[in-house]
Amino acid sequence: MTNDLLGRHRAVLPDWLALYYEEPLEITHGEGRHVWDAQGNRYLDFFGGILTTMTAHALPEVTKAVSEQAGRIIHSSTLYLNRPMVELAERIAQLSGIPDARVFFTTSGTEANDTALLLATAYRRSNTILAMRNSYHGRSFSAVGITGNSGWSPTSLSPLQTLYVHGGVRTRGPFASLSDDAYIAACVEDLKDLLGHTRAPAALIAEPVQGVGGFTAPPDGLYAAFREVLHERGILWIADEVQTGWGRTGEHFWGWQAHGRNGPPDIMTFAKGIGNGMSIGGVVARSEIMNCLDSNSISTFGGTQITMAAGLANLTYLLEHDLQGNARRVGGLLIERLRAVAAQVPAVREVRGRGLMIGIEITKPGTDEADPLTAAAVQEAAREGGLLIGKGGGHNTSSLRVAPPLSLNVAEAEEGAAILENALRSIR
Known part of the structure; x- marks a missing residue:
């Protein structure tokens, strides 16, 4: 068979x-x-x-929540008030650490990263993106265009200009032999040099631990040091937490918290684990960034009632246990x-x-x-x-x-x- x-x-x-x-x-x-x-x-x-x-x-807690919600209503779109979506958004906004946070739900991590790129480029009015070498951010046209892993980037065409930053793989590359502090310093100088040769980028997008890249990571504090450089220039920091979120790394609830001495990211994306198999992704951002779009938008399946019910039950179980x-x-x-x-x-x-x-x-x-x-x-x-x-x-x-x-x-x-x-x- x-x-x-x-x-x-x-x-x-x-x-x-x-x-x-x-x-x-x-x-x-x-x-x-x-x-x-x-x-x-x-x-x-x-x-x-x-x-x-x-x-x-x-x-059982998730399957029960899904079954009960399916018996009421499965879907209505974002054009109507949706209690489970509001309740899950409230909890994620509070957990994110981002001040005055707004949450937008999608159906996947790819779509979440796509939305984050839209927000960052619209807010900054720039189509230049900084991404990490060896990175992966999804399979949409914009996401493969910023992916720093050639095995997962099937086209060189992209709506974005992408510049790749060093630092996501601690044990390979020209700085591998350095101590952690020297490694961070060298990567920061590389970033500064790169920024001196380009127009102001919209954002740096980075996975705190690179997932498809083989679970590689920089020394703790690298992205905090990067953020100092970015903040001086108004460049946003997008933390791709699609694989690292919800406590998977053990030491922190979010991967960015290993690099958090300068506060949370401007934009954070999530997906995968929150639904425990149901299709949930999303973006958290400061309100002025999330609200910067000046045209209409909806999400037909993002935030649908049955996936939100699963996410709420799953998150509750995760925290209570x-x-x-x-x-x-x-x-x-x-x-x-x-x-x-x-x-x-x-x-x-x-x-x-x-x-x-x-x-x-x-x-x-x-x-x-x-x-x-x-x-x-x-x-x-x-x-x-x-x-x-x-x-x-x-x-x-x-x-x-x-x-x-x-x-x-x-x-x-x-x-x-x-x-x-x-x-x-x-x-x-």
Whole structure:
């Protein structure tokens, strides 16, 4: 049956719509931190539908909220008052840390970033954007135009002029050998030099931890130092929290807070985990930025009642059960366990991350050369052992991505680490 579905998939869907594994699997249902495929095999899920199943599969509180809302009304558009949308916007505005915040809901992180770019360019009356090397911000025309990862940017055409800034990948590039303080200073000087050769940009958009880029990150404080330079010139800072938000990094509720000594970003985008699988994205911005558009706009499906009900229930569960704290505690144990294993596997260049957002970079032993075939082999071996993980990275997708639901418990972390250990050792 799976082969039949695969053939049908290939007959009607684009060739560039990637599938994991040599024998792609069909996931039929899930519960907690586990999913099952069409053959009845159970897997520990350490990727959560690309960091989207944030709390747990089939979380009763969320499924109940969705079912009850579906029994009342599913959708009405933003042309009518919408109580669940207002309630979720109120909570997110308060949690964002952005003063006098306004919230606009979309259906995806791509659309959220697209909206943030619209706001920034309209507010600043500039179509120049600063973005980070190795970055990813979505699949819309404007988003791929600012993506700093060539593997995810299929066209050089763009409505925006994009200038790429150094600093998002701590252990590669010309400043990798420097101390953290010297690294930040060098990146700031690079930014200043870049700004001296261009007209005033609208904004810098940056992921606090680069998701598709392989869970890479700069030293804490880099974006705070960047913001000092940007603020002097009136340039906005957009924090792309599509993958880092809601406590996933453990130490902070938002990724930008690791760089927050100069206050919150001007604009913040979010998506993925807040809906726990329902399609929610959004933008938070100061009111004068959000309200700068001088033409009409709506969102047909952004903020629809059923997704807002899911988001409210999911956010409530996350906060009441301190899943940020759980990500810090369990994620810390998982990272240390994986680093101990990696020290004995020459193909592992680095285990990095924080909380339950962990990257394992695979290279050819003794070199910095990417080894995507070996990374794929580890992913296959993990699946054979009953564990699902992701891939990414700016160097030919040679990084493994580990991002379980935030309710992961210690026993499940140990189980997943043991499977990963066997998978990694199988490539020696």
